[in-house]
Amino acid sequence: MISKEERKLVLRLIVFLFASIALMLTDHNSDYLKTVRAQLLGGVYPIQYLVNWPVKAGQSLSKNLNSHFQLLGENANLRDDNLRLQVKLQKFEDIKNENQRLRRLLGASEKLGERVEVAEVLAVNINQSRRKILINKGLSDGVFTHQPVIDAQGVIGQVIEVGIFSSIVMLITDPEHELPVQVVRTGLRTVAKGMGTVNRLSLLYLSNTELNTSIKVGDLIVTSGAGQKFPKGYLVATVIQVNPDIGKPYAQGQAQPRSALERNWEVLLVWQLEPSTVINDEFKTINSQ
Amino acid sequence: MNVEQHHSTWVIILSFFISFILAIMPLPDWALSWRPDWVALVLIYWCIALPQRVGIATGWFVGIILDVLNDTLLGQHALAFSLIGYISVKIYRKMRLFPRWQQAIVVFALIASAKLLGVLIHSLFGSPEMNQPLFYPALTSLLLWPWLFIILRDMRRTYRVS
Numbered sequence: 001m002i003s004k005e006e007r008k009l010v011l012r013l014i015v016f017l018f019a020s021i022a023l024m025l026t027d028h029n030s031d032y033l034k035t036v037r038a039q040l041l042g043g044v045y046p047i048q049y050l051v052n053w054p055v056k057a058g059q060s061l062s063k064n065l066n067s068h069f070q071l072l073g074e075n076a077n078l079r080d081d082n083l084r085l086q087v088k089l090q091k092f093e094d095i096k097n098e099n100q101r102l103r104r105l106l107g108a109s110e111k112l113g114e115r116v117e118v119a120e121v122l123a124v125n126i127n128q129s130r131r132k133i134l135i136n137k138g139l140s141d142g143v144f145t146h147q148p149v150i151d152a153q154g155v156i157g158q159v160i161e162v163g164i165f166s167s168i169v170m171l172i173t174d175p176e177h178e179l180p181v182q183v184v185r186t187g188l189r190t191v192a193k194g195m196g197t198v199n200r201l202s203l204l205y206l207s208n209t210e211l212n213t214s215i216k217v218g219d220l221i222v223t224s225g226a227g228q229k230f231p232k233g234y235l236v237a238t239v240i241q242v243n244p245d246i247g248k249p250y251a252q253g254q255a256q257p258r259s260a261l262e263r264n265w266e267v268l269l270v271w272q273l274e275p276s277t278v279i280n281d282e283f284k285t286i287n288s289q
Numbered sequence: 290m291n292v293e294q295h296h297s298t299w300v301i302i303l304s305f306f307i308s309f310i311l312a313i314m315p316l317p318d319w320a321l322s323w324r325p326d327w328v329a330l331v332l333i334y335w336c337i338a339l340p341q342r343v344g345i346a347t348g349w350f351v352g353i354i355l356d357v358l359n360d361t362l363l364g365q366h367a368l369a370f371s372l373i374g375y376i377s378v379k380i381y382r383k384m385r386l387f388p389r390w391q392q393a394i395v396v397f398a399l400i401a402s403a404k405l406l407g408v409l410i411h412s413l414f415g416s417p418e419m420n421q422p423l424f425y426p427a428l429t430s431l432l433l434w435p436w437l438f439i440i441l442r443d444m445r446r447t448y449r450v451s
Contacts, residue, residue: 006379009345012345013371013372013375016345016367017368017371019367020352020367020368020371021364022364023363023367024364024365024368024414026363027363027364028362040357041357043357044358047306047309047310047358048313050310051315123315124313124314125316125321126313126358127361132360160360
């Protein structure tokens with residue numbers, strides 16, 4: 001005999017189960033829920049910030065406790081580094097300008113410039129089976145989905161979820177992440193796929209015959225610009241292993257990411273500038289000169 | 290809703306808030322797969338203590354928040370938690386009579402089956418699932434249940450949540 005109370009309970013369960021299933025199907029198959037997710041991500045930001053806060057406080061405390069001499073030494077080192085980089089940059093500016101001029105002569109249109117901005121990584125665990133991080137920049141800072149994220153050493157990943165004040169970045173080591181890449185030495189194109197483990201990428205679609213000439217251990221890999229999401233030429237990884245696999249159409253390759261993926265506290269967001277804006281900027285500088 | 294009830298709602302919300310914090314707190318790598326399912330534990334407690342107020346709807350709502358925090362499919366935790374809510378509300382009378390260790394075993398079963406459901410949903414929607422040990426979180430939840438029960442019960446009594 002089912003009581004009235006119990007029937008009400010079962011009815012309610014069915015309603016909520018259907019609601020969940022409908023949500024999952026929409027979330028999986030379409031982008032309708034993108035804005036809802038963005039709002040919700042903004043809503044839970046206080047929780048994430050609260051978790052992040054003690055870790056950051058501890059870090060700044062240990063920074064403050066550094067001895068004076070240590071800081072002086074660090075400062076001197078940084079100044080040296082800065083000087084060296086500035087010298088390099090002078091040459092780079094020159095080459096960049098020349099490159100742009102040549103491209104314009106050839107009539108080649110390509111996205112030329114990039115703007116970068118620093119974002120802080122929040123000390124929050126997203127999902128232990130995945131490789132994702134949370135950063136403190138969101139819609140209000142102009143972050144968009146599929147935006148490339150890099151650090152000083154190389155590519156880190158791309159933004160997959162944008163909230164109002166924060167966004168979630170999928171690292172290139174996530175098993176769902178695939179990145180079109182190219183070997184610097186030979187120009188061989190391949191795809192670097194995450195394996196879900198720390199610091200390993202697997203290289204897809206390497207044919208067995210190419211192993212002799214086109215790729216070897218120690219080669220550098222950069223983004224190839226295919227797929228339009230990542231700008232061309234950013235460092236990704238170093239090849240650490242290539243094995244021919246006779247039984248299969250493709251050989252197996254593994255690479256180690258250059259950037260400190262899971263140990264970063266600061267990352268860089270990249271905005272690609274359209275060619276027209278770059279030229280406008282140039283005109284402005286010429287006019288001001 | 291009178292003032293006292295309003296006051297007590299805040300206690301429930303606060304306990305869930307703390308459980309969210311514990312659920313996304315950074316841990317060393319070896320401890321990650323042992324992290325107990327804090328939110329489910331708190332949910333089960335309130336379902337047993339106040340089945341008229343906390344149940345399927347609360348479970349669903351809390352699950353949605355956890356989905357956003359964990360960046361899983363929207364509705365994945367909501368589905369599992371509304372089921373947990375339903376079962377705990379249905380057996381709350383028995384659970385109250387059980388000795389603490391027997392309660393803990395039921396909690397283990399609930400959380401383990403919720404995790405299993407999560408894996409099932411994952412494989413249904415085609416995203417690869419890492420081979421992480423499933424029952425570790427349920428096991429740590431089992432060990433923590435008696436202590437959590439005492440803490441939440443004391444909280445409920447001091448603030449007279451009913």
